[in-house]
Every structure is written in C-alpha cells, then in structure tokens.
Amino acid sequence: MEKLAIQAEESWRNQRAGESMEKAEKNALLRECQESVSILTGEIRGHERDLLMKKPGMAPFLEEIPLERTYYLVSTSAGEVGMDLHADHMVSDLTTLDSLVQRLGRVNRFGKRSDSRVDVVSDSSQMKEKKESLFKTLSLLEDHTRESTLDASPIALREILESPEAHEAFAPIPERVHTTDILLDLWSQTSLNDIPARPEVAPWLHGIQENLPETWMAWREEVSTLSEPELTEEELFLWFQRFPLSSKETLRRPTWRIKWTGAKEKKWVESHKDERVLLLSPNGQCRSLTIEELSQGESSLNFATIVFPTGLGGLNPDGFWDLSSTTPVEDVADPSVDRVVLEKRGDRYRFIEISPQLSKGSESKEEGEEVDSWSPWTTLKEAMREKESLLKKKCLLKLKVHRAQEWEDEPQERWLLLFKEPSSPSEQKGASKIDNHQEAVVRVLQRLTEKTSLPDSIKGALSLAAAYHDLGKYHERWQTAAGHEPQGGYAKPVSGGVDWRMLDGYRHELGSVVEAMDKPDVQSHPERELILHLIATHHGWARPHFEERAFPPGLSEETRNRTGLEVMKRFVRLQERFGYWRLAWLESLLRRADGIASKQEGEVEEMSDE
Structure with a gap:
C-alpha cells in the first residue's frame, strides 16, 4: 500500500511541475x-x-x-x-x-x-x-x-x-493418479504412523495440481512454553487436540513457495536459528524444532502446520507471511480459553497468565505478567480447583513442562494449564459413571441406526459395541490416571485430563476388548468379530495394531500375543468382508455416537487418552 501511495505522489508531482x-x-x-x-x-x-x-x-x-x-x-x-x-x-x-x-x-x-x-x-x-x-x-x-x-x-x-x-x-482436469489395492491397504492402516511405502493421499484425492501440496502457518503465545525439552511429542499432540488451531489463526501457501535459500531468508534464519517452532504433521505427530532445523528440511512441510511463537514476527499487518515484519504477531486463538502457567517454588506457588498480544488500544495484562501472588502449596489438585473457582472455568488439560532438579536450592516445578468455560451446567456436576455413559451411547447409536437400512445383526453389533466400549476404563490404572480413586468407575477424567505418565501407554479400548471377549452376549452374537473390532477402533487404533504397552497390566505374555494377533487378523478379515469404505463408516457411527453422548452429558468429548 505504501508503494501505491508513492506512485500516487509521483503522479501528483508530475501534474504540478515537481511541486513537493x-x-x-x-x-x-x-x-x-x-x-x-x-x-x-x-x-x-x-x-x-x-x-x-x-x-x-x-x-x-x-x-x-x-x-x-x-x-x-x-x-x-x-x-x-x-x-x-x-x-x-x-x-x-x-x-x-x-x-x-x-x-x-x-x-x-x-x-x-x-x-x-x-x-x-x-x-x-x-x-x-x-x-x-x-x-x-x-x-x-x-x-x-x-x-x-x-x-x-x-x-x-x-x-x-x-x-x-x-x-x-476449460481448465485441464488435473492429472489423475492410479489407485491400487496396495495403496488402499497402506492408507487404511492408520495406527501405523511411519510406513515408508505409504505416500501422501492428496494427489489421489485432488489429482496433481501446481498449488499442492500446501503448508499452513499459525502463531501462538504458548509455543516457547511448549518447546520445553521435558514435554513429549504425545503431550504436544494432546495440547493441540484439546486446543486446536482454528481457521482464523492460520494462513496457507503452496509448500514450494516456502523457500529458505534467498538472501533475505538466509539472513532471517541466521538471526533466529536457535528459536523453536512447533511442527504439526498431517499424520497427527507434533514436534519441536529450531528454525535452523526447519530451514534444512529435516521434516517434510507437505500439508503440515508450522506454529511460530508470536514474538518471532513474520506476519505483516495485512495478514501475509512476511519475514521482514518483526512486529510481534497478534495471538487470535479462542479468547474463551485461558492458558495459564502454574509455577511452584519450594512450598509456594503462583499463576502466570499467558496473555495474547492484543491490538493497540486494548487494555490487557502483558505476556507473562503475574496475575496472582505467591500462595502456600498444598496439592496440585487444590491449586487447580482454586484457579477454576477464580476463572469460573474448567481445567481441560495440565502438562508438566518442568520438573524439580536435585541440584536446585529451591526446587521449581511448572505446569501449563488449559481452562475453558463449561459448555453446560451439567458439566460442573462431575464426571459420569461408565455404565451411564455407555447406556447413553447405546441410545444415541440406536437413533442413528434406525435411519439406516442396515441388517438387524449389524445394528445389534453396533449396540453391543457401544454397551461395552469403555469397560477398559474400570481398570485402576485408568481411574488413577484420570484423577479418581482406583475403584471410581468414572467415564471421564477430572480437571486437567488424564495423566499420560501414569497411564504409561495403557489403552482403555484394548482393555475393553479383553473384557468384552468373555461377555456371553458377545460370544454368542453372529457379528462377534465386528463388535470387538468396533470397540478396539473407537479411538483410531487397531488399524491394524496396538502398541505393546497398550495392554492392561498383569496380562500374561501368551495372552498379550494371542490378543494382539487376533486384533490384527480381525481387521484384515473385516476389511476384506466389508471393503475399505464401509468398514470405516461403521467405525465412524460408534465414534460419532460416543461424541454426541459425551456432549449431551455436558462432558468434553473424549480426547484425553487418545
């Protein structure tokens, strides 16, 4: 726009014989x-x-x-x-x-x-x-x-x-790429993240186009906190699962246009080479890497999202990616969500708000400003409850970003907390019981399947899968990791979500499969295989496998091997029977019913241990 004004000024001077x-x-x-x-x-x-x-x-x-x-x-x-x-x-x-x-x-x-x-x-x-x-x-x-x-x-x-x-x-139809059963088999195995032979699916969906692949970019205040080395890639993924990027936060551009080889780009990389960004891959992985690593192409940017810290700049006032812009970028994430750091030093603690950079003229606390003074420490749960009461919001997630070190005179610990307003009054009543939740999912699923022409045997299989899909949450490891007593029997975690470290890889849906296998109505049902597969896949696993640590603690090695093998063979048999699309559609019915029931109960849809 400045260039346009300069041109207009030159035209004005020419019309006035060089007058200033x-x-x-x-x-x-x-x-x-x-x-x-x-x-x-x-x-x-x-x-x-x-x-x-x-x-x-x-x-x-x-x-x-x-x-x-x-x-x-x-x-x-x-x-x-x-x-x-x-x-x-x-x-x-x-x-x-x-x-x-x-x-x-x-x-x-x-x-x-x-x-x-x-x-x-x-x-x-x-x-x-x-x-x-x-x-x-x-x-x-x-x-x-x-x-x-x-x-x-x-x-x-x-x-x-x-x-x-x-x-x-008319514009030429994009060149189409031939699809084979081998490719469809590879794409269907969604529980395997790294398959070298599996290509990106975009060319098969859209054809080969000059503007594909694309890369998305976003800016968040919490990037520097999320770049702490103690956080795992699973925890980073969980953060963006609970607080996803919205369309208003992102811009996109063809990946081939993101170049680091020009003089301006090289200078920018050199100036910021040690600063960290987050990279969200299309397969769901999330990792922290430096600007230097990003520029060296150590990770593919095809259909990925780069999340920059706001202080790095890179966005001009008109919303275009511009490395010459050094002004901190406005964080435009959902304002109803509060991002707060809980800091503990010795026997004291305080909260530090991560405040978005707001437009000029807005009144707000500066980033990192202390919003509460130091208070005596009791427990983490009590500290979060205090903040919930103050904000009148529920803590959806807690991530421990710094652990106390033995050499510290005054041990320090830090957590990153995510608070959001309850979606309904019932959300404040506490988590529902597993039996009640499963019954609610059955009711929703039956209403959905009534509108289909599915055979009664398939409808019955879906209902039984819904009735038993969360049995694995009765396990004391899940209940404890969710913040309950070992025999609590709750379907959802308390404030802050499931503690990943306590869960230690356990997958409640695999625990549900182990329990459901012995249910008489499952054993005698003609669609027993489908029931167990639907339970196993309702959070995306079992296509085709579970990791070794996903099994319920205490199972013998023989049982783990037999069950794991059956999960994989069951997936293969059912996909051959129903086909790629129909099996995925049947799985989606249970997932959607689970989400609808959770929302109706006033709970956050289950993501906490995916």
Whole structure:
C-alpha cells in the first residue's frame, strides 16, 4: 500500500511541475489509498481476512451502497468462488473459460448499471503455460465479439458455454493418479504412523495440481512454553487436540513457495536459528524444532502446520507471511480459553497468565505478567480447583513442562494449564459413571441406526459395541490416571485430563476388548468379530495394531500375543468382508455416537487418552 501511495505522489508531482507534497498531504494520500484499495488472496491469515471483510473499502464489493468515491479490489482467483462479490467494472488477466465466467459474474451483479465494462488482458508468457485452454478461450471470446464489444450478460455467456468447443477452453482436469489395492491397504492402516511405502493421499484425492501440496502457518503465545525439552511429542499432540488451531489463526501457501535459500531468508534464519517452532504433521505427530532445523528440511512441510511463537514476527499487518515484519504477531486463538502457567517454588506457588498480544488500544495484562501472588502449596489438585473457582472455568488439560532438579536450592516445578468455560451446567456436576455413559451411547447409536437400512445383526453389533466400549476404563490404572480413586468407575477424567505418565501407554479400548471377549452376549452374537473390532477402533487404533504397552497390566505374555494377533487378523478379515469404505463408516457411527453422548452429558468429548 505504501508503494501505491508513492506512485500516487509521483503522479501528483508530475501534474504540478515537481511541486513537493506536504507531510500532511502525504499522510492523507496514504490513508486514502488504504481506505480505497483492498487486497484479497488465498494466502491471508483467517483473522485478517475477517477484518478485511469489515473494512469500509470492502463494503461496496459486498453490498449495494451509495458511493462518494471510487474503490478498488485487487484479487487473485480467491475472489472467483465462495464469496458474493460485486463490482461495477473489472480488469482481468485472460484465464480459462470456466474461471472467466465466474469472474464475469462478479460485475454488475445487481443489474443497475448500463455502462459496466470488463477488460481482459492476455500475456504471451501466460499463454505458453496453459496454451490450449487459453488460446481456445481467447478464440471463443473473439468469435462472439460484435463491433469490438463482447456481451458478457448471463444469457450471452450461456450461448458461449453451450458451444461445442467450450469444454476445450476449460481448465485441464488435473492429472489423475492410479489407485491400487496396495495403496488402499497402506492408507487404511492408520495406527501405523511411519510406513515408508505409504505416500501422501492428496494427489489421489485432488489429482496433481501446481498449488499442492500446501503448508499452513499459525502463531501462538504458548509455543516457547511448549518447546520445553521435558514435554513429549504425545503431550504436544494432546495440547493441540484439546486446543486446536482454528481457521482464523492460520494462513496457507503452496509448500514450494516456502523457500529458505534467498538472501533475505538466509539472513532471517541466521538471526533466529536457535528459536523453536512447533511442527504439526498431517499424520497427527507434533514436534519441536529450531528454525535452523526447519530451514534444512529435516521434516517434510507437505500439508503440515508450522506454529511460530508470536514474538518471532513474520506476519505483516495485512495478514501475509512476511519475514521482514518483526512486529510481534497478534495471538487470535479462542479468547474463551485461558492458558495459564502454574509455577511452584519450594512450598509456594503462583499463576502466570499467558496473555495474547492484543491490538493497540486494548487494555490487557502483558505476556507473562503475574496475575496472582505467591500462595502456600498444598496439592496440585487444590491449586487447580482454586484457579477454576477464580476463572469460573474448567481445567481441560495440565502438562508438566518442568520438573524439580536435585541440584536446585529451591526446587521449581511448572505446569501449563488449559481452562475453558463449561459448555453446560451439567458439566460442573462431575464426571459420569461408565455404565451411564455407555447406556447413553447405546441410545444415541440406536437413533442413528434406525435411519439406516442396515441388517438387524449389524445394528445389534453396533449396540453391543457401544454397551461395552469403555469397560477398559474400570481398570485402576485408568481411574488413577484420570484423577479418581482406583475403584471410581468414572467415564471421564477430572480437571486437567488424564495423566499420560501414569497411564504409561495403557489403552482403555484394548482393555475393553479383553473384557468384552468373555461377555456371553458377545460370544454368542453372529457379528462377534465386528463388535470387538468396533470397540478396539473407537479411538483410531487397531488399524491394524496396538502398541505393546497398550495392554492392561498383569496380562500374561501368551495372552498379550494371542490378543494382539487376533486384533490384527480381525481387521484384515473385516476389511476384506466389508471393503475399505464401509468398514470405516461403521467405525465412524460408534465414534460419532460416543461424541454426541459425551456432549449431551455436558462432558468434553473424549480426547484425553487418545
């Protein structure tokens, strides 16, 4: 925008024989450019895109309003679809006929003008890239031009689209990649994270496109805290599972455009090489790495998300990724969620709020500002309850980011806590019992399957799977890790979620399979295999396996080996019987019913031990 103002100033001087412009006039000119010109692309962060839509300069393109001056919108193909844009006039580069028709539909949308004009500009280098379709589009436009003018009304465009040659002017269909049973087998094994022979699925879903793969970027205040070496990749993954990135927090750009080889990029990397970011992979893994490691390509960025610390900058005021921007980035995560550090020193503790960087003019505490004074330490549970009472929110998750060291004169410990308002009054009543929760899931699942034409035997299998899917939570290890007494029998954890370290890899759904195998109504059911598979997969495992540490403690090695082998063989047999899609759909019915029942009970949908 500054460049546009400079050009306008030069034009002003040329018209006035080199006369200098006063500073006040320059500022007014810049302000007018900022108000009159809007830029829309697909690479703007969601938050700034939302603000753009509320900008006065965008209003004329979104609704019919009286104008006192001319407004301009500079847009990429992002403005073609998905938005009801309107303009009086348009200048467009030559594009394929299908895209051009979309753009033309943005002009004189309200039909109130008789002088709307569209100028289509062709570029010789562009013509070479998409030779056939662009030449055909240009040819069709010329064939329908009368007296140097082309009628671009909907009726006239329909005539062009109905011509026999129209399909030749459309964008080429992306090259399709052949799908094989071997690939489908590899993609279906979702409990295995690292299969070297398994390719990314995107080219098979979308075809081979020049803008794929893509990489997402986001900025969060807690990145530096989450980069503490004591946190495991599982705990990092759990944090973003409980507090996921929203679309307003992210921007995306083609991965090939994220380069670290230019002079500017190399200088930026060298200046920040030891600072840490978080990388969320499409397979669900999350890891902390330095800027230097990121730039050296030690992890694939294809369809991954890079989460930067806000203090690193890298986002300009318009919401574009810009390494020259050093201003701290505004954290625009869900404001209803509180991120708090609990710090314990000796027999005292305090809370430190992780406050988002807010827009200028907002009144808020600075990042890291102490929000409570030191208090005498009792227990972690009591400290969290105190904060819950103060915030009137529930602690969804606690991560221990620093453990006390033997050499410290005053031992220090730190936890990162996540607080959120209860979704309903019932959420404050405490976790429901396992039996009650399973019965609720059965009721939801029966309502879902009533609307299907599934055989009664399959409906019955789904209901039995729902009735026994959480039996493994009765195990004292799960109850203790969830914050309850060993014989508590609760379906959900207390504040702060399940303690991963106490759980030590135990998977409650595998425990449920072990228990359900001996139930008489499961043993006698014609769909016994399906019942046990649905129970095993309701958190994504058992496709095809469980890890060794997932078994209930105390099982003999023989039982573990036999059960683990049966889990894998069962998956193979059922996938051969039902096919890739139908088996996955049956699994999704139980998962969805589980989530709906949890929400109806006022609980957070179960993610705490996935």
